[in-house]
Amino acid sequence: MKTAEIAQRYLDYFEKNGHVIVPSASLVTDDPALLFTVAGMVPFIPYLSGDVPAPYKRAADVQKCLRTLDIEEVGHTPRHGTFFQMLGNWSFGDYFKEGAIRFAWELLTTPDAEGGLGFDPKDLWVTVYEDDDEAHDLWLTLTNLPEERIQRLGKDTNYWSTGLPGPAGPCSEIFFDRGPAYGVDGGPATDDDRYVEIWNLVFMQYEITNVQSKYDFDIAGELPNKNIDTGMGLERVAFIKQGVDNMYETDQVRPVLDKAVELSGRTYGAVHEDDVRFRVVADHVRSSLMLLSDGVTPSNDGRGYILRRLMRRAIRSMRLLGVDGPTFKDLFAASRDAMKDAYPIVVEDYARIEQYALAEEATFLRTLAAGEVLLDDSVADAKATGRPTIGGPEAFLLHDTYGFPIDLTLEIAEEAGLTVDRAAFDELMLEQRTRAKADARARKRQLADTSVYRDLRAQGETIFTGFTDLETESSILGILVDGVSVDRATSGQIAEVILAETALYAESGGQVADKGVIVGPGFELEVLDVQRPVAGLISHTVEVTTGEVGVGQPATTVVDAVNRRAAQQAHSATHLVHAALRDTLGKTATQAGSLNRAGYLRFDFSWGQALSDSTKSEIEEIANNAVRDNLEVTTRVLALDEAKALGAQALFGEKYGEVVRMVDIGGPWSRELCGGTHVAASAQIGLINLVGESSVGASNRRVEALVGLDAFRSLAAERALVSQLTSTLKTPREQLPARIAELTASLKAAEKKIAAFEAKALGDRAPQLAGAATAVGNFRVVAENAGVAASGDDVRTLALQVRDRLGTDPAVVAIGAEVGGRPVVIVATNDAARSAGAKAGVLAKAAAGILGGGGGGRDDVAQGGGADASALTAALAGITAALEAV
Structure with missing residues (x-):
């Protein structure tokens, strides 16, 4: 039985039993405490808590979910996946325990041929909360389950709460017994993989207070309206019904696994470590596809970071399977084809999805290449110094700063005959996770009740x-x-x-x-x-x-009418800029966020490269032509499906109900779902002045524009500036670029002559400085503050010239100077000095410490710097003191 068929049978059954079928909410949730929809109940929280009256008494849905808490378990167990689909039926003050148990048992055990899911009752076990006699007795009377297959368990498994004051209640879970080949006998109480939980029935009946933890609280009393919240894992039911061993081998996931096998040339089922990697790839590619389809894009924080982590884990796994090159073009296409029947959006929006996926893969492959160079340096350094281990901080730096996976660090180190200080690495990772959890807890405490x-x-x-x-x-x-x-x-x-x-x-x-x-x-x-x-x-x-x-x-x-009017101008202008972008760049340039306020708009869109000046001018002209044409702005309230059929753009990050408001500007040219306020006709916008275009992450660009009077004032200010330049330079406006270029070239030529003169003047001091060398211990030493220099290279040249004049006796030269307002010290040593123990890199680093900065380099020549130019004399004295101790 295909996954999509299981879902449809579920919905058909509950629709027949009086439930409203609710479409899946986005993976991106409105709940400020959550990054994603982590459970099927998340979209229903306002109804379950009573904050918002439920619009229906009974409902059923198939909800997309994403959870990464157990990400390390992916591939190792038969049931852990980051993306999953939760089948749910809901009662808001309508039926309670009896109805929930009766519906669940009937659907599960009704034969396939009669529209049910066809489970054999002898394969099913049930758990109830240890004190819930009512649920226990209902299972006995409503089903043919024997007493020994109804197990009572404690709060840790069979009591639901959010961990906050509010609704809570016992739950009852239904398990499928996979048979003795998969583990020990004894039912779900054994906590063995043999028994797969497929359905959880939550009986939300109490109000709890004085919450100390998820399992330590007081019951204040019964809820006025008792609710039912159930969740059945679609992937878990699918792998059981399809007769495979795990969720990665079901029809919506296996095609990606098979494509990974094909690309790697390895065999699935031959090596356990490879099997785990194949499953990770299959799971993470599907999760990434679904996140991208809901408008999440890769970034370094929040939801984008989770997506980036999933994609990079998939790339890493393919690399560990022996594939160094790009694979996402094939893997994402396989996932698209597997998921398209359930989620047509992955086909409709695939050009944009693929654009982000391929860009992220290319970026990470470059990161891996750069990380390998850094790691090669660490390996070479370890071997040169005779260390058998790469330090934990080095491995953590590669992981945390450069995104280089620890697994690859371990693999490359092993190939070089080295180990990694994994304990130190894990300690640093634990510190980072602890900080992140503390931040999350603090953020959760700050949330309004x-x-x-x-x-x-x-x-x-x-x-x-x-x-x-x-x-x-x-x-x-x-x-x-x-x-x-x-x-x-x-x-x-x-x-x-x-x-x-x-x-x-x-x-x-x-x-x-x-x-x-x-x-x-x-x-x-x-x-x-x-x-x-x-x-x-x-x-x-x-x-x-x-x-x-x-x-x-x-x-x-x-x-405030003036502010509202200006805000409406900006909002309507945003729609025009969006339409102009799509006209110019194509349909994949879709909105990824916006800000509209009086006189200003900021618009983010999916695109992988900077816009040329001519492209920006074209976009600006198209938008302003729409203003000139005084296009009518109309709004209609209609069904969501009808609006989408008319081509309305549903923007990512926005939540839409079954009835939506559609805004047209010039008919279908600009047609978007929008709840904002707008001008009545495009001419009322006044003027759109594109003032900025920049990157806001991989494959995301941002344009900024001034609108209406703010746009006019900006252009007027530019006109005044141009007028001032024409007057000062006595040059017609059209000749200004050439005149400014001429002046710039003359200035650069003058600066070059001055720099050459200063460098010569500095170099002319070499004989004098060499002649003033003093004896410090076993060394001839020159430690001189040269004053102000044009560049660090000039200081380096002077130091080397002085060193060359000091002959073959041990000699150390330290020249300090102020370059661009900051102190620089160059240290140079000859062969004899180095043999006597004077290392330029060590001396430069010591000087830099006095200057409040950092430094180092080779043993023969090195550089140090800092922020305190007044400390140059002390830094040079520090070098002399260090040589006395050698």
Whole structure:
């Protein structure tokens, strides 16, 4: 049974049993505590917690999930994957334990031919929470399971909570027994891989408080509405139903594994280490494909870092399988073809996905090449000094700074007959992880408790009137101060205010929040920010500037019309720039983030190279031609599928419901799903002035533009500057580039002559300095501050000239100078001095320490530097003192 068929049977069954089928949410979650959707319940958290009323009593879905907590287990066990799909059925105050158990058992044990999943009851085991007699008895009465196959387990496995105050409850898990060939007898309590958990039924029935840990808390009482949250692992069911040993061999994953086998020339099933690597490649390539399809791009932090890590682990595994060259073109295509039936987006958007994948692979292959050079130096140094080991800090530097995998470091070191101080490396890794976890915990502690909005959201959605009105009369529903609900706020306080209606736009979709005021009888509130803390609720952060505001009072929201108009200009201009980019560069140049505020727009898009001046001019001209043509701006509210069928761009990072708002500028030329505010016609934008284009990471570019009056003022300032230059240089405007180039060339020629003169003057001092050499211990020494020099090379030349004049006796020359405002010391030694123990690199490093910097080099000539030029005399004296001790 194919994976997609299992998913469809699941949805068909629950739809037949009165459940609303909900589309999968993105892997990128709105939850600020999470980077990704790590479990099927994440999109439903607002409904399960009661913060937002559920729009349905029963629901079912197939949710995309990504979890990297157990990434080191990938490939080693039959069930650990980073990307997985969770089948879930949900009840919000409707059916409870009996319904959940009955549905699960019926679907699992109904024969294939009758639309079920066809599991034999004799292969199924069940666990319940040790104190949950109700669930235990229901399993006995609703199924034909014998008592011995219903096991009671503790909180660590059979009790669900978030680890925070709120909803919690016991759970019941269903396991499939793979048979004696896979492990010991005894059921799930043995914690053996023989028993595969396929379905978890969470009975969310309690409110918990005084939470000390995930398993240490107090039960405050029962929830007013008991919920059901279930999750069945699609990949786990698939590998059982398809008769294979693990999830990597199922129909959605195996094609990538097979392609890796083909590219490597090795055999799957022959060597355990190779098998693990094949599975890692299959899993990580699929995960990367799905992350890219949801708009995540490789970067050095956050979600992008996780994606980059997955892709680089796949590249590393292919390398350990003997493939040094690029493989992603073939591997990603294989994954696309395996996943396209379940997720058509991977085909529709494949050109962009492939662009990012190939760029990241090329970058990392260059990183590996550079890392190997550094590692070769470490190997050579270890051998030269007789050390059998490469230090842990060196290996960590390669890993942390250069992205060079520790596995490759170990492999290359072993080939050279060396070992790596793995204990020191692991200690440094542990310190880094500890810091990261501490940062994550601190960030989690800083998150607002959204339960404070629960009662306010229960009163209904905040109605936004700002598409048509700049003023709206309403009433104060709630006031929060420091996250606590209060009855009133007084002059000088900062508070959050919730109203039934508002004309003020809440920040979203790249458009910043409106400015404005909220006024009422005897009070005035300055609006500092407007946000949506939970779905459907708009919160205004305000400063009470006059009087006192209380819950229940009438209030009028007043939008700053000038600021709103300028923000609308910028937002509409962003749509025009997006369309112009796609016209110029092609459909793969898709938006990857934006910021729109009054007079300014910033637009990120997927592209792998800098734009030429002519391309930037073309984009700017297309956008401004659209302004000139006064294109009509229209909005429509329609079904998401209908909007996509009309070609509307659904932008990455945005979340869309079943009904969406589509904004057209000039009909289909610019057609995007957008909840922001816009001008009525493109001429109202005024002017778009592209002022910047830069890189924001691999395969991502950013354009910046000024809009409307800000664009005009910028161009006016440039006009004034050009006018000043034409007057000062007495040159017509059209001849300015040539005149400035002429002056620049003359300046460079003059600087070159001056540098040559200064270098000659410095070199002329060599005889004098050599003649002034003094005896220090066994050495003839010149330690001189030469003053100001044009370059470090001039100082080096002088030091070498002086050394050459000192003959064959042991001689050390140290010349200091100030170069570009910073101190430089060059140390040169002759053969006799080095034989006597004077090493230029050691002496330069000592001098640099006094200068507040670093240095070193070869034994014959070396350089040191720092930040404190006033310490040059002391640094040179330090070299003399060091020679006295040799």
